[in-house]
Amino acid sequence: MDNEAANQKDMASKAHADVHADEKATVDGRTAKLRVFRGDAAGGEEVEYEIPLVEGMVVLDAVLHVQAHQAGDLAVRWNCKAAHCGSCSAEINGRPKLMCKTRVEEYDGGEIRVHPLRAFPVIKDLVSDVSWNYEVSRGITPFTTSQQAPFTMYEEDVERLYEPKKCIECFMCQDVCHVLRTHHKHAQFAGPRFFVRNQWLEMHPMDEADRLSELKERDGLGFCNITKCCTEVCPVDIHITDNSIIPLKERVADEYYDPAKWLMRKIRGR
């Protein structure tokens, strides 16, 4: 066996190590039923699987058990199994959740329907194509400064910057936002995840770029009507609407709708 094949075997055995070990610790012989979306961009349907219920089992464990024992071709994306990487986001009973942070017991023996994120095109089964998000990210004006690091900053500035940096790019806020999910305004709206990123950049005291016109004209900040659905699903508790979107809206309003600033822009011709 060459090195690459040995590495792949090792990775595969690590990926399923818990799944096999779990069989020894099933809860009183009980089982759980999952209805998992099987299909691709052309369409698909839910397929029911029954798995042995293991104490502390999360939905990702259950899906991996199905993959290991009943449906080897089931596509699922995951990495850390510790709510850090953001890869395993899916819709469980219609609500975006991290599969590795959602316990099967939460559903108390009831229905567990697992689907891919709906705001993006499905590739296969539980894997959707989230690459549009990375295109949006690349379009954001990067951190720009003429200062030399390390920077000296006030503690309150550092604290303000801490929250948006917690983002794990699970894209569940993007998935739940009606502007993308229902109205499909991907071409005109960057989405809550990127308002969080813009907030970090705009509030960084050493950053010298101005992204307000991008936010207003290109990124569609005005489409957000502060429903707070994005905040409710964020697994790392970023207060997306209160701490990112509303302050950015206030800055855009100050810049573009303040009569004195409006007059100055007219005089300068921009």
Ligand code: SF4
């Ligand atoms: S608050 Fe704004 S960005 Fe968040 S889900 Fe609602 S409309 Fe979308």
Ligand code: SF4
């Ligand atoms: S802001 Fe929260 S919900 Fe949105 S991508 Fe980041 S971690 Fe996920």
Ligand code: FES
């Ligand atoms: S596997 Fe990394 S967040 Fe779930």
